[in-house]
Amino acid sequence: MQHLVPNRPMTNGHLLRLPAEIWQHIFTFLPLSLPAFSTGADHRTPLTARPRDVIDTLLSVSCTCRHFRALTYACPILWTSLHILLPGLPSASRVERYFLLSGSLGVAVHICVLDAQQELSEGVVSTLAAHCDKLTHLRVLGPSWAPPRLEMNGRAAFILQQVRSTALRSFSLQDVAICVRCRHSLLHLLLVSMELEQLHLDIPLLLPPILVSANALGKLTRAVVSAHLLAELLMLGLQPPLEELELHGLGIYVRYRLPLAPEDDPFLHVPFGGSLRTLRVVDTLPDEYLFRFLAHTPCIEDLTLLACQSGSTLLEHLSSPSLLPSLRHLRIEWGTFSDEDAFGLLRARGGLKMTARGCWGTTKILGEWLAREGRGTWEDISRPMTWTS
Amino acid sequence: MSITLISKEGAQFLVSKPVADRIGVVRDCAYGADFWLGYAVATDDSMGITLANVTSSILSKILVWCEHYKDMEPLVDGDSNMEFPEWDMAYIGHDMNQILFVLEAADYLHIPGLLLLACKGIADVLDGRNPRGICDLLGIVMDFSHRQEVDMDKENGYWRWFLHPT
Numbered sequence A: 001m002q003h004l005v006p007n008r009p010m011t012n013g014h015l016l017r018l019p020a021e022i023w024q025h026i027f028t029f030l031p032l033s034l035p036a037f038s039t040g041a042d043h044r045t046p047l048t049a050r051p052r053d054v055i056d057t058l059l060s061v062s063c064t065c066r067h068f069r070a071l072t073y074a075c076p077i078l079w080t081s082l083h084i085l086l087p088g089l090p091s092a093s094r095v096e097r098y099f100l101l102s103g104s105l106g107v108a109v110h111i112c113v114l115d116a117q118q119e120l121s122e123g124v125v126s127t128l129a130a131h132c133d134k135l136t137h138l139r140v141l142g143p144s145w146a147p148p149r150l151e152m153n154g155r156a157a158f159i160l161q162q163v164r165s166t167a168l169r170s171f172s173l174q175d176v177a178i179c180v181r182c183r184h185s186l187l188h189l190l191l192v193s194m195e196l197e198q199l200h201l202d203i204p205l206l207l208p209p210i211l212v213s214a215n216a217l218g219k220l221t222r223a224v225v226s227a228h229l230l231a232e233l234l235m236l237g238l239q240p241p242l243e244e245l246e247l248h249g250l251g252i253y254v255r256y257r258l259p260l261a262p263e264d265d266p267f268l269h270v271p272f273g274g275s276l277r278t279l280r281v282v283d284t285l286p287d288e289y290l291f292r293f294l295a296h297t298p299c300i301e302d303l304t305l306l307a308c309q310s311g312s313t314l315l316e317h318l319s320s321p322s323l324l325p326s327l328r329h330l331r332i333e334w335g336t337f338s339d340e341d342a343f344g345l346l347r348a349r350g351g352l353k354m355t356a357r358g359c360w361g362t363t364k365i366l367g368e369w370l371a372r373e374g375r376g377t378w379e380d381i382s383r384p385m386t387w388t389s
Numbered sequence B: 001m002s003i004t005l006i007s008k009e010g011a012q013f014l015v016s017k018p019v020a021d022r023i024g025v026v027r028d029c030a031y032g033a034d035f036w037l038g039y040a041v042a043t044d045d046s047m048g049i050t051l052a053n054v055t056s057s058i059l060s061k062i063l064v065w066c067e068h069y070k071d072m073e074p075l076v077d078g079d080s081n082m083e084f085p086e087w088d089m090a091y092i093g094h095d096m097n098q099i100l101f102v103l104e105a106a107d108y109l110h111i112p113g114l115l116l117l118a119c120k121g122i123a124d125v126l127d128g129r130n131p132r133g134i135c136d137l138l139g140i141v142m143d144f145s146h147r148q149e150v151d152m153d154k155e156n157g158y159w160r161w162f163l164h165p166t
Helices: A012-016 A020-027 A057-062 A066-073 A092-101 A122-130 A154-160 A180-191 A227-235 A250-257 A287-294 A312-318 A339-348 A364-373 B017-021 B024-031 B056-068 B086-092 B096-109 B112-126 B131-138 B146-155 B158-163
Strands: A081-086 A107-113 A117-119 A135-141 A149-151 A170-174 A198-201 A222-226 A244-248 A278-282 A302-306 A329-333 A353-357 A376-379 B002-006 B012-016 B048-050
Touching: A020 A066, A020 B112, A057 A066, A057 B112, A057 B131, A081 A092, A092 A122, A107 A149, A122 A154, A149 A180, A154 A180, A170 A180, A222 A227, A227 A244, A227 A250, A250 A287, A287 A312, A312 A339, A339 A353, A339 A364, A353 A364, A364 A376, B002 B017, B012 B017, B012 B056, B017 B024, B017 B056, B024 B048, B024 B096, B056 B086, B056 B096, B056 B112, B086 B112, B096 B112, B112 B131
Parallel strands: A081 A107, A107 A135, A117 A149, A135 A170, A170 A198, A198 A222, A222 A244, A244 A278, A278 A302, A302 A329, A329 A353, A353 A376, B002 B048
Antiparallel strands: B002 B012
16 A cells, blocks of 8 residues: 555645644644553554653644644643653653643643652642642552652652642552652642542552541542551541442451451441442452451442452352342352352342353353353353453 | 545546445535435446545545445544554554545545544654654744743743753
């Protein structure tokens, strides 16, 4: 096909004649993609690139000529996603540009920590703090294979802790260890974020009770957290109206709490009420402890158990409509139960759909039955295991 | 039923209805007059629709895309987070000139899916380039006044580094 295309180059004037809305459409594809999600194609930043090589293409375009500068500056939506890469691209003036050019729109900030130990500069922190009323999404993340550490000096932490309110709707901290100053500052941001709807914390983060206010997390509907953190929230009287919850480390938590009497367990005497609809549990956990938890989540419609090694006891209990009466979809990966257990559950609950992947003890008979009846899917354990998270 | 498309140079391309349906201009031209009766105006192969602004080479490339999407719905809306199918990315390639011609033609012919893909293709080629690199690629002359350069330095100290990364 290449030989069919004219070789004559387009001229500057020819390019500039393209309608403004087409250029703006092109520019909407420019916001910096995170290195981990980069395609790695030819000229793009490969995963192993030095952070210094990473360039903010949108800002580059705005610095090429007057026409492009006017086009990019006239389109606030282009400036609503800001990536701060550490090291590299940390300039406070660049952060300021994004907040100013985004006009009245909210800005999503992604802080990507690429190296072992990085400090978020005071200038960047000051700029972020000054524009907290426009900061709608904050995500701090690092490479999962070697979680780095994010540092912040005392002055920067102090500046961040002076923030009185934010527009944060989602907050995410993934695969990054943070220093004590960072932790306190980020917790402070959380606690003054009255609009927070989504929380994703995959590191143990203990909440200092003194910082907790009664109305914080009041709008939180989606969360990915460790069991320890959730227990702390519940213990402190914070009962966010969660609708979707992904829980990590429940097995470790339960074993840690085993010596305690059941009535002392926050999971048991501070139930979720009727809000929780979707639950994903990611951990190895004996069936009996899973019941204890599920007994207090009566409105769950979608239950996913990843690597829980759930067995026949769980399926037997689920056959009783008193446990999770609203359950519509059960997804189990790495379970240990037989075809008969599954058939028993599916016959007892007519409307239930089941997805079983890599479950020991099940055979293709179950898979064929599920497909024939339109009740779900089954996958053999011998297939390569790729968790869908 | 098939329709004949005539390129700028006068070359004729005989295409089937599902392929022609992907091209908004052709669809409107061929069926617009008698749409409600379901008859095409250009039912006779001897009749053709002239696409005066599209060269043969670009039209043939566009028809490859239309042929691929004759039974599928292409993406017609997206942003930086959207993942395009592998076939699309391979089709559009990284040749800036070629993509720009396809983009112009897609705009002229009213093919929203191809227009979006071409926008994504151009953005991918621009991605990771500093201002100097973008100017060289697109043949753009930096036409900032001295005052504007001073302003840019004030508002964005990063700019100089962009121009001359050492």
